[in-house]
Amino acid sequence: MRQPESIIDKFLDIEDPWSLSETERKDLLTGSIIEAAEHHYKNNTVWRKLCDVKNFKPSDINSYDDLNRIPVISTRAFKGGFDLLSVPKEDIVKVHMSSGTSGxxxxxxxxxxxxERARKSILKSNAKFRKGDAGYLGMMSPSPEEISDLTIANYAKISLEDYKSYDFFLKLDGGFDPEKVVEKLNSVTDRPVNLGGAPMLILALADYVMKTGNKILTMDENSAVTSGGGFKSAKGDVVDRETFNQIVMKAFNVKEENVRDTYSMSELNGVFNECEHHMKHIPPFFYISIRNPSNLDEEVPLGEEGLPVFIDPLAHSYPGFIIADDIVSIKTGPFEECACGIVGPTFAPKVRRAEGAEEKGCGRHVDELSEQLSN
Ligand SMILES: [Zn+2]
Known part of the structure; x- marks a missing residue:
């Protein structure tokens, strides 16, 4: 049976949702989130119980200003132990996994x-923040076929729909061979030639190019390098973003404005792409609020660091009302204009994992959830 089209689906079909007026945007986002809240309240016992504990009902949302009252679930609750389904089990097509150690x-x-909503939102965000044609994409990551359970691979696969051609250069059995990567990139005929993937592998390729002088000759001023997945190696070393940009610019001869990073999480049905000013833009379909790590119900003032709450009305099979354990700060407010000219919330390149006291805040949230649900 085909469901009547919901507000979020109409929202996703708008050609350029970034160009909507503040009122239009508020109305569409609030309407989409009310519909999502009603659906999850009706169909998700875990979230409904949380709402009851917090004394909240979807009918409490009367306007955009009420959206920060929605009870949120920690990303840690998705690591097991909670049944977060809002649809019958047989409707689930895919269980996506975050990367990281098992458990x-x-x-x-x-x-x-x-x-389908995630697909639309990703393609829309990519098109908005890409300059010109997609051309060719060389991915420094395993192919989505090899790691089909990982969210990041599935999102990469969706992004490929726009490109004329592409390759994946990390083989799960044969490792990563920078010499072969350069050889292949130099034989590509589609333009521009772009690179993507994990920051550490992009750096490994850059290191090879700098040490050997074996250059990628097909990259030009229209080429972009798009990283994703975080600036941490398997050993836990953090790469400073500015250093990363400088190395990438030098090794691949790309402009700094074309070195872009993308933020996403397994629980989010979209990607937050960077503009040429390295601000991560949150697409208009998501609501963001930054919380005080020691009191998660409290919003911090604009510009201050805290834990991000994302209200994602695209999520139909689980409640997309999420609090993540990254530390971010908002640079432009929900209806402010970024230096790039695009209106909407952005956060800065500096995204770090919560640690120490902040980290305790995230853990406490899940403990509270377990406790409330067992009562
Ligand atoms: Zn911008």
Missing amino acids: NRSRVPRDRITL
Whole structure:
């Protein structure tokens, strides 16, 4: 049976949702989130119980200003132990996993509706923040076929729909061979030639190019290098973003404005792409609020660091009302204009994992959730 089209689906079909007026945007986002809240309240026992504890009902949302009252679930609750389904089990097409060590991975169940919405939102955000043609993409990561359970691979696969051609250069059995990568990139005929993937592998390629002088001759001023997945190696070393930009610019001869990073999480049905000023833009379909790590119900003033709450009305098979354990700060408010000219919330390149006291805040949230649900 085909469901009547919901507000979020109409929202996703708007050609350029970034160009909507503040009122239009508020109305569409609030309407989408009310519909999502009603759906999850009706169909998700875990979230409804949380709402009851917090004395909240979807009918309490009367305007955009009420959205920060929605009870949120920690990303840690997706790591197991909670049944977060809002649809029958048989509707689930794919369970997406976050990367990381086993036992510490989020498992996010997606039905057909959620997958199609994620696809639309990712393609829309990529098109908005890409300059010109997509051309060719050389990915420094395993192919989505090899790691089909990982969210990041599935999102990469969606992004490929726009490109004329592409390759994946990390083989799960044969490792990573920079010499072969350069050889292949130098034989590509589609333009521009772009690179993407994990920051550490992009750096490994840059290191090879600098040490050997074996250059990628097909990259030009239209080429972009787009990283994703975080600036941390398997050993835990953090790469400073400015250093990363400088190395990448020098090794691949790309402009700094074309060195872009992308933020996403397994629980989010979209990607937050950077503009040429390295601000991560949150697409208009998501609501963001930054919380005080020691009191998660309290919003911090604009510009201050805290834990991000994302209200994602695209999620149909699970409640997309999430608090993440990254520390971010908002640079431009929900209806402010970024230096790039695009209106909407952005956060800065500096995104770090919560630690110490902040980290305790995240853990406490899940403990509270367990306690409330067992009562
Ligand atoms: Zn911008």
